[in-house]
Amino acid sequence: MACAQEDRLMTAAIDFGTTYSGYCFSFRHDFENDPLKVSANTWTAGTAGLVSLKTPTTVLLDSNQELVAFGYEAEDRYAELAEDEEHAEYYYFRRFKMTLFQSSSRLTRDTMLKDMAGGKQVKAIKVFAHAIRYLKDPAKQFMREAAEEAGISRNQLMIALEPEAASLFCKYLPIEKLQGSEGGIGAFKPGSRYLVLDAGGGTVDITVHEVQFNGTLKELDKASGGAWGGTRVDESFKEMLEEIVGGGMLEEFALSHTADYIDLFRDFETKKRNVKDDSPGKITLRIPITLQELYEERGEGEIKKKIRQTKYKDDLTWVGDRLRIDKPRFVELFSAACDGMVDHVKKLLKSPKVRGTNNILMVGGFSESPLLQKRIREEFPSCRVIIPQEAGLAVLKGAVIFGHQPATIAARISKYTYGISTNTKFDRSKHPMSKLKMVEGKEKCKDVFDKHVSIGQLLEIDDVQSEKSYWPLYSNQTQVSLPVYTSTIEDPSFVDEPECSYLGKLTVDIPKHGSDKEVSSSFIFGGTELKVQAVVKSTGETTSANFDFLEGEP
Known part of the structure; x- marks a missing residue:
């Protein structure tokens, strides 16, 4: 998304969703x-007429890992290749962001993705321009580098947090375009609180905001979901379907009749979006005849x-070629998603930090489902x-507004x-012997977690957090390299603890000569990314501080 500078004629936002x-x-x-x-673009799925x-976040690459098609076009093109048995040399990725979200390993520049057909691997950074919907700090730099690889320069790119972007969009909407609103977000008085429920395709992001006296928004609890x-x-x-025809049969159907498999789930997608509480008693889906034929061919x-x-x-x-599903059974398909969402929101609203929150703002594509809306209201x-x-467009349009007006979150x-x-x-009285390290004849305790910011701490945007000083470990060093860690507990002792x-x-250049090589560093949480400032005390010069979120372990 382009920066909100006066010389920018246009702001664009890209939402790379699950x-x-x-x-x-x-x-x-x-x-x-x-x-x-x-302005927003419109896509049409040719084989199903779905507007x-x-x-879809679907990518098709050729044997040289060059882009062939994206979205609906990628699905249709791959289906044609599979039908003609010409797909073996291609790479096909669909809903690949969830693979990274579910991965227990660290995200790095060398993280690999397996394609859906043959399991061939490609570097994740080559597959998508913006990464991971439920953002962590390393993912933000990953997105930035991927966007630059796609041709978007560093000084023209910003990252917008989705719940915040959606809030900003709704703040400008007139009352008649906010279902359930009696005064609109913009009419909320300072001190009002609301929970943003951003229900997307893969993940649900939840945060709670409070309107400040100057109209900006303050986050009351850390984002979750x-x-x-x-x-x-x-x-x-x-x-x-797998319980009926068998998992192996459905997988074979997907590989041998790819176009029909895609059409089946596109039809389901349409029904999923539109089924309401007062819809007819049965939901009808068209099932490709090729599934029945394959089932019979296998003697089933x-x-x-x-x-x-x-x-x-x-x-x-x-x-x-029709499967008719009783509505209660169809509604039951939503249970796992809705139950997880509802349980989490209930726990969150009981937190003392968000006490007094009695507004829920539903955004994201899944929030358009009448069945989900009904469940949340109940x-x-x-x-x-x-x-x-x-x-479904609240995040995207809000991100565009954020690009023009980034100073929204306080x-x-x-x-x-x-x-x-x-x-x-x-x-020796408190440190374990396993942490003893001899450095130029002196006993040092290694791996100490020197805390700058605590979990749950309120961070004012662009304010300096906890300035501290560091020195090189060895006398001949010309750089100070400071490994940065996070923890899910408030007071960790060592960086190798499981949390x-x-x-x-953070790498800082220091003078080659002189005895005073003290470096003062501080954390600054500006915008949506972590910035670092470093000052060499002996010269008073501010040095460049490189925050590399995509390295391996030190």
Whole structure:
């Protein structure tokens, strides 16, 4: 997203989502007249006629790992290649962000992704321009570098946090475009609090904001969430089909009749978006005849007979190429996603930090589901549930507004404890012997977690946090390299404790000569990324501080 500088004629936002991606833009002169005048692209899925303001996050690469197609076009092109058995040399990636979200290993420049067909690997940084929807600090730099590789220069790129972008969009919306609003977000008085429920395709991001007296927003608790997005409903539908025809059969169908498999789930996507509480008693899906034919070829008989032998015998009916699902059974497909979301919000609203929050702002593509909206209203009757007309585009359009007006968030809550791995004087009365390190004849304690910021600490945007001094370990050093760590506990002692994770390193050049090589460093949480400032005390010069979030362990 382009920076909000006066010489920028246009601001554009790219939302690289788990399930769908898209972009919006607006010109500065339009923003000044009407902040909501934001343009969005429209995509159409040719084989199913599905019209969307976003396109699937699907990438097709050729044998040289060059882009062939993206989105609906990638799905259709790969389906054609698979039908003609010409797909073996291609790389096909679909919903790959969740693979990274679920990974237990650290994200680095060498992180690999396996394609969906043959399991061939490609570096993740080559596959997508912006990474991981549920952002962590390393992912932000990963996104920045990927965007630069795509041709977006560093000084023209900003990262917008999705719940904050959505809040900003809704703040400008008129009352009639905010379902459930009696006065609109913009009319909230200073001190008002609201929970942002950003329900996307893969993950759900939740944060709580308080309106400040100057109109900016203050985060009341650290952002949280989980994998309860719309794809969890897809997984439930797939699990139901697997119980009927078998997991192996469904996988074979996906590989041998790829186009039909894609059409089946596109049809389900349409039903998932539109089914309401007052919809007819049965939901009808078109099932490709090729699935029945494949089932019979494998000697399994008729699928409709198999249904009668399952727990779905009273809920599902197979007629020709149509599968009819009783609405209660269809609604049940939403249970896993909704249950996780509801339980988390209930726990969050009980927190003393967010006491008094009685507004829920629903944004994100999954928030457009009438069934999800109904569930949230039923579970939180004392809260006012507010849903913008364009819930699925709230983040994108809000990100464009954020690009024009970035100074919107006044303070955030730290999700982690931040500190630097350093060496201190060894104290035999309290330090374990395993941490003893001899340095130029002196006893040092290694791996000490020197805390700069505590988890849950309120961070005023662009304010300097905890300035501290460091010295080189060896007398002949010309650089001070400071490994930076995070922790999920408030007061870690050492950086190798299980709650700690390596984040990156800060490297500072120091004078080659002289005895005073003290370096003063501080953490500055500005915008949405961690910045570092370092000053060499002997010269008073501010040096460049490189925060490299994508290195391996030191």
